[in-house]
Amino acid sequence: MKPLGYLRPASVDEAVRAVAVHPGARFLGGGTNLVDLMKLGVETPGVLIDVTRLPLDRTEPTPEGGLRIGATVRNSDLAAHPLVRERYPVLSQALLAGASGQLRNIATTGGNLLQRTRCPYFQDVSKPCNKRAPGTGCPAREGAHRDLAVLGHSESCVATHPSDLSAALAALDATVVLHGPEGERTVPVTGFHRLPGENPDQDTVIRPGELITGVVLPPAPEGSAQLYRKVRDRASYAFALVSVAAVLTVREGRVQHAALAFGGLAHRPWRATAAETVLRGAPATAETFARAASAELAAARPLRDNAFKVDLARRLTVDALTELTGRATA
Template sequence: MREFGYHRASDSADALTALGAHPDSRFLGGGTNLVDLMKAGVERPCVLVDIRRLPLDTIEVTPDGGLHIGATVVNSDLAAHPEVRRRYPALAQAVLAGASGQLRNMATVGGNLLQRTRCAYFNDVTTPCNKRVPGSGCPAIEGEHHNHAILGASEHCASVHPSDMAVALTAFDAVVSYQTGEGPGELPISEFYLPVGDTPHRETVLPPGALVTGVTLPPAPLAAHSRFRKVRERASYAFAIGSVAAALDVQDRVVRDVRLAFGAVASRPWRAGKAERELTGAPAAPATFAAAADAELATAHPLPRNGYKVALMRNLVVAVLTELTEEARP
């Protein structure tokens, strides 16, 4: 590992100043992703700016009935918070599905949003990777890609975003807040992640040097009846090969409102807008759920060895929405 300096920030202004003083520096939260990348030589910061002591570690109910989650809230606290479990149960389930207990005790909300792909080629500095070295190529296209993207990929990159938490936040229209030297800003999570296109090394629209300060969930009574389901290759800690975050409002066996997002199928959490439109006002039945999933997956372009994800996601949507429908019956 390259030698690096360390600076413990006293407040947000101090953190931004310290980061700006060194072009190769990085913010350090829990370090559960960054430190691994440093060990592998993927990340080589000259200074780590520790933000764990900033006052960004609270979860608060907003005046309009939503929730504000600070960027340094650790994942264990997020999953256990009674208001998260009551108002947005799919978010708590996503966090609990996302890692081992030891990692959840360290990993932060801000770091979870900004974690890098787990593609083996990205993590191996002896191989080409357009996300790590722009213009070097994407060996996953012809190589090992069974867990790679089926939606929104390009010939430049087919990796998937690894966050489970971000899938639930996408379903619930979260807003990411950040701070720069010029002041605070906000980004809807639907605009936070960039399409992969021909610049896979650019992952978010955050301004350079920005410090993520928190996430706000708008009020959503629908979210109280929600679920996150993750499919993985082993029952213990593993990244998803497919996941769904869903919330459903059914009245008289008709879908009145729905939220749906997919994980592990694209370079960013995938909001299933086509499926939501197909479902709204339609009968709450397995055949409807399957047709809505098919509408969303119609633009899928799987690689030779990950086509199974199309059927997997279709079945996952049907299973989760059917369970939510049955639970809603009197």
């Protein structure tokens, strides 16, 4: 048994101060990823700082017509929230696709964003892994990588980010609110997670001691239709081989607004900006959608066993956008 400290701060400021006093401490939300990794010996914090009792569990409209989601809002509660289901159905769909009911009942918004980008080698402490122990190598590149990245990976790491929620937030242009020793700051969710480069152990741009306090959604584009589609090896709880979060507005047969984000393809949720450029102002047809997907996936660098993901992502994109076109023009 390893000794483990436990603190339950009464305020956000107290939580941030506690991290400064206890270097290496970790914030604890639902613990659905952190505690699993502690059991495997991957994570070894000396102190857990429980933030679940902080006043961060509300989902409220913003004055601008968007939505502010507290960091400790449970995934089940967020998926069922009336304003989420009405204005941001892609978010609700992603949450419901993301885990089992038991996990959704305990997992939090902030914890979902902070779950580790990972692969089986990262979770096995008997194996080398640059993400877990920088400089030891990436056995996944020549080993078991069927489920891993085809976009944005590096020689150091080919792991994929598993969050369905994050892909939907990327398509919705959400902002992450952080509170740290220097006060509050915001980061676009599209810039919150990092690509691996030479430092795959750094999953996000979060600074030491910072706590996620919420996520802010802008107003949904007027007249838009939204959809989250996920392909996985089994219908029950499983990470995505490929997923796509799509927000689409069509006017007079042409795409007025398009936002796409992929899951399962990269070290972070992948905002498909090249595809969006092709879509904007173009005819809302299957041919346009295929051309847009191909433009985005031209940067793919599949490994030996995961080239199928490129074609799967292309087909999934065309299928999702075609379905949305019927809704957006109804």
